[in-house]
Amino acid sequence: MRWSQAFIPTLRDDPADAEAISHRLLVRGGYIRQLMAGAYSQLPLMIRVRSKVAKVIREEMDRIGGQEFLLPALHPAEVWQKSGRWEIMGDEMFRLRDRKDADLALGMTHEEIFGTLSLELRSYRDLPQFWYQIQTKFRDEPRPKGGVLRTREFTMKDSYSFDIDPAGLDASFQRHYEAYERIFARLGLDAVPVEASSGAMGGSDSIEFMVRSDSGEDEVVFCRSCGYAANMERATSRVEDIDDGVEHAGVEKFATPGVRTIGDLADFDGGAPGDHQIKTLVYILEGEPRLVLLRGDHPLVEQKLQDGTGAIEFRPAHPEEIRAALGADPGSLGAVGVKHIPILADLALAGRYNMVTGANDDDFHLRGVNVERDIEVSKWLDLREISDGESCFTCGSSLEVFKAIEVGHIFKLGTKYADAFGINVLDEAGEAQTVIMGSYGIGLERNIAAVVETHHDEKGIVWPVAIAPYSVAITVLRTDVPGSLEAGERLYEQCWNAGLETILDDRDDRPGVKFADAELVGIPFRVTVGPRGLESGVVEVQDRASGVTEAVALEGAVAHLSALIQR
RNA sequence: CGGGCUGUAGCGCAGCUUGGUAGCGCACCUGCUUUGGGAGCAGGGGGUCGCCGGUUCGAAUCCGGCCAGCCCGACCA
Numbered sequence: 001m002r003w004s005q006a007f008i009p010t011l012r013d014d015p016a017d018a019e020a021i022s023h024r025l026l027v028r029g030g031y032i033r034q035l036m037a038g039a040y041s042q043l044p045l046m047i048r049v050r051s052k053v054a055k056v057i058r059e060e061m062d063r064i065g066g067q068e069f070l071l072p073a074l075h076p077a078e079v080w081q082k083s084g085r086w087e088i089m090g091d092e093m094f095r096l097r098d099r100k101d102a103d104l105a106l107g108m109t110h111e112e113i114f115g116t117l118s119l120e121l122r123s124y125r126d127l128p129q130f131w132y133q134i135q136t137k138f139r140d141e142p143r144p145k146g147g148v149l150r151t152r153e154f155t156m157k158d159s160y161s162f163d164i165d166p167a168g169l170d171a172s173f174q175r176h177y178e179a180y181e182r183i184f185a186r187l188g189l190d191a192v193p194v195e196a197s198s199g200a201m202g203g204s205d206s207i208e209f210m211v212r213s214d215s216g217e218d219e220v221v222f223c224r225s226c227g228y229a230a231n232m233e234r235a236t237s238r239v240e241d242i243d244d245g246v247e248h249a250g251v252e253k254f255a256t257p258g259v260r261t262i263g264d265l266a267d268f269d270g271g272a273p274g275d276h277q278i279k280t281l282v283y284i285l286e287g288e289p290r291l292v293l294l295r296g297d298h299p300l301v302e303q304k305l306q307d308g309t310g311a312i313e314f315r316p317a318h319p320e321e322i323r324a325a326l327g328a329d330p331g332s333l334g335a336v337g338v339k340h341i342p343i344l345a346d347l348a349l350a351g352r353y354n355m356v357t358g359a360n361d362d363d364f365h366l367r368g369v370n371v372e373r374d375i376e377v378s379k380w381l382d383l384r385e386i387s388d389g390e391s392c393f394t395c396g397s398s399l400e401v402f403k404a405i406e407v408g409h410i411f412k413l414g415t416k417y418a419d420a421f422g423i424n425v426l427d428e429a430g431e432a433q434t435v436i437m438g439s440y441g442i443g444l445e446r447n448i449a450a451v452v453e454t455h456h457d458e459k460g461i462v463w464p465v466a467i468a469p470y471s472v473a474i475t476v477l478r479t480d481v482p483g484s485l486e487a488g489e490r491l492y493e494q495c496w497n498a499g500l501e502t503i504l505d506d507r508d509d510r511p512g513v514k515f516a517d518a519e520l521v522g523i524p525f526r527v528t529v530g531p532r533g534l535e536s537g538v539v540e541v542q543d544r545a546s547g548v549t550e551a552v553a554l555e556g557a558v559a560h561l562s563a564l565i566q567r
Numbered sequence: 568c569g570g571g572c573u574g575u576a577g578c579g580c581a582g583c584u585u586g587g588u589a590g591c592g593c594a595c596c597u598g599c600u601u602u603g604g605g606a607g608c609a610g611g612g613g614g615u616c617g618c619c620g621g622u623u624c625g626a627a628u629c630c631g632g633c634c635a636g637c638c639c640g641a642c643c644a
Contacts (some may be wrong), residue, residue, distance in 0.1 A: 012593060012605070013579045017637045019618060028578095037636065109644070142568080142642050150643090155601090156622070196644090206644090217643090302642095441644070477603055512604035531604060 001470070003505040003517075007044055009033075010517050020215035022452035023147025025461050029521045038144025038152030045521065046448070048469035050155070053187060053444050054134055056466065057157045060183045064175045066159055071113045073136050077103035079112040087547035088312055093238060094138045094152075106138035111439060114160045115417045118435065124164045124427045127435070128172050130413040142242070146215055146405050148445040149405065155445060160413075161438040164427060169412055173205060176440045180209055180408050183442065183453045188464035189424065189450055191407055194220050195230040197303045206411035213453040220404045221386060225397035233303035236382055237390035237399055239347075242275055244354045248368030252338060256365045260331035262296040264557030265365065269357060273297075278357035278369065281334040282317040283326055285309055289317060289325045293345040293375070295352075298384035306383035309344065326360045334358035335375045336366055343376060346383040405450045413437040431543045461522030462545050471565050472502040473523040475514050477530030479506060488529040491539070494558045501566060519544065525561055529554075 008030040018024040026032045029048040042050065058068065070435075086105075094106040107113070114131055137156045144151050161172035168278065178191070184191035191209035208231055210220050220233035222228070230236070256268055262279060265271040275298030283305065284290055288308075294300055301510045306314055319329065324527040325341055334357040335343050349355075354371035367401055369375070388401040415434045418424065424432040448467075465471055472495055474487035485525075488504055495502040503523065505514050518526050528540040539557050542549040543564070550562045 009577075009594095011578055016573085016579070019638075034636090102585050139643085143640095145638090208644090216616085406644085439644085480602085508602095510602060510604080510606060512602095512606090517605090528603075532603060 004507045005409050005530045006503065008517070008521065009043070010520055013287050018147060020146040020149060020449070020453070021456060022149065022215060022449035025452050025456055025520070026147055026449070029461055032148055034147075037299055038141055038150070040445075042150060042445075045469040048232045049332050049448055049463070049467050050444055052131070052467040053447060053495070054157070056186045057134065057183055057442060057444075057448045060179045060186070061132050061157070061159060061528055063182075064130060064179045065128075066132045066179075068115075069114070069131055069133045070134060071107070071110050071133055073107050073138065075105045075107050075143060077105060080105055083115070083417055086174075088219065092139050092141070093390060100220075102432070104222065107135070108137055108139045108325075109156075109439075109441075110135065110158055111160065111413065111417050111437075112421075114424060115421045115437075118160075118162055118418075118423050119421065121162060121423070121425050121435065124425050124433065127162055127164045127434065128168055129162040130159060130163075130172065130175075132157060132440075146217075147449060149215060149449045151445065154443055157444065159440045161440070162435050164421075164425065164433055164435070164436075166436060169414075170436055173303060173410065173412055173438050176410050176438065177207065180410060180440070180442070184209060184211075184407065186466055187451055188455060188466065189407060189447065190454070192220065192222070192229050192404070194222075195234050196409065197231065197233045197307050206409070208406050209408035209410075211407050211450045212402050212453060213405050213450065214403055215453050216403040216405040218404050218406050220402055222400045223392040223395060224390060224400065226395035228392055228394055228399075232385065233301055234307075235386050235399075236393045237406055238393050238396060239385040240391070241450055242352070244352060246371060247353045250368060251366050251374055252368050253359050253361075253364055253366055255363060256332070257363045259363070259365065264331075265296070270367075271365070272367070276355055278334065278352075278371065278375075280358055282322045282333065284313075284315050284317050284321065284361065285311040286313050289321065289341050291326075291333075291338060291341050291343045292383065293335055293343060293349055293371075294384055295346065296356075298346065298348060300362065300383055301385045304381065304383045305344070308379070308383065320376075325440070328358065328360045328362050332358040332362050332364060334360050334369075336360075336369055337374075337378060342378040344379050344381055344383070345371070345377040347377070347380055348384055350380060404490050405446065405453065407447050407450050408440075409438040411438070413439050423489070456522075459516070460520035463522040463524060465524045465565055468501075468522065468524050470501045470503040470523050471502050471559055472525045472527060473505055473518040473521075474502060474527045474529060475505045475511075475518060477511050477514075477528060477532075478502060479508050481531045483534060484529065484531055487534055487539075490531060491527065491554065491557060495561065498558045498562055500558070500561055525564060527557060527561070 011028045014024045015027045032040045034040055132383050134157045138153050141152050163169045163172055182410050189211050191211050193207050194210050196206040196208040219232035221230050252536045259265050259268050262274050266273050274297030279294045279296045280291040283292055310491045355369040356367045357369055359366045390399050392399050418435045423435045427433045452461050473494050476485050479485045492504040524544050526542045533539050537554050538551045539554050540549050541552050
């Protein structure tokens, strides 16, 4: 490609609405343009990068025996109703009607469709099957952000495994795990596998691949010493022992006028610090109230509550509902003596006594509460959010919390969809066995953004060679000087002949402009061809990443570049 | 969905308080000079001022409604 003819609309200034580094650089570098919230046009450079990412993914999926499909993005409501997700997905699913007034949806994921196809599997001899596609997904995200990091329309490689038994699923899962590690390594991403919640998809052994980045939306809890790594939605830590002193014989009610928060009660004369309080939250799970108890200073992780209860419909109770349930307003809520509402308690409250909590009587609290003696806990769960510096559950070392981008997610679906769709095969004994599935996803644009987040400098993007839009930029200086452009063009031909993807910057522009563009766009190697060097038959080769420049004989330039790119 | 903010040329912005028919920088086009790190001079093109309505002789500017986008939170494979 000649730069003079290429559509690479680079910008000198950052777009005003871009926050994330990848967002800024991809817009400035002429890779993407926003059409609306959560929808981006992908320009020629972006398409080149994306097709290379896709190539890496295809190679690694094919390597473990994956077979590529392409399924419709447009789905009939029936398959989603069959799996029960027509309702579950709620507002996140784009829905539409066709001319016959039939309900349709734009696919957010493809378990239902692959599941439908898998009905044609007949025998255990056919298994395992690894099916994948690279397809557009539509999700009406409440809040798209970060440029291409979180959009409403994006490309995903999703794959699904089908096995006859759990051992088979374990093996399929493991193969995907390894394929994913290879994919991220080839993309230049340092992706940490972490334990995760499988959320609305249902499943177990959920593992997310996380790339550390301040632009990330997830938080990862990591232990340097033993390697424990988990999403905040799931992470646990060791709770330090707290001295509750001498146990009170009974519960004592006391007046706490104006006290509404944990902080108020900690400051209140006769109150108690947060770690000696019981925080009482009211949630509505599947339409029914539940009390959720945590230590006063511990935040709730809603995902843990959802995972722990299996609830699908799920929200904090409204003030009226709280008053109806407990007879008091938030600020004086408690679980002591509550029998009519199931109580879910965080494990950090186990064994605690001399605790303070609300009395279910406005402006009154209780002290001397022994959790296990005074509260009828229906279910103990891990519900609290851990924080940086707490001790690792397994090894006791200090835990680190960092922000990360979820670049991939693999999990075991089990028989959820197979049951819903009746997917089964005959086993060796000739008996029908329900097929057991796994699901594995990688978001292409998000991965590209993650690469930019982790591979850039003050001048622009620094692509790994494997996914750079071009490997080499030939920057011709003084296109007006006879011989300059011709030398560049010859080198350009030779590069392509040698299989090097090259762009020839033949624009009649100032050197600074051309250097800056090549750097912003992030081409790994730049060859500077100009009269100054040509006098002695020399061009300059610069490594984008290191900035190292070396003079190379024009004749040996292609071989030199090939060698650099092989490395 | 709650809170905050913004919509004026491709990008970044000023003008709005105090109404008089739109401007700056970059980018773009032409010419000349220039050219190893974002050139100079001269000339030029480009805008339904987000949309609809109202007030007014007159609205980018004032008023009302709507839409869109961004940020924080909620939410979210």
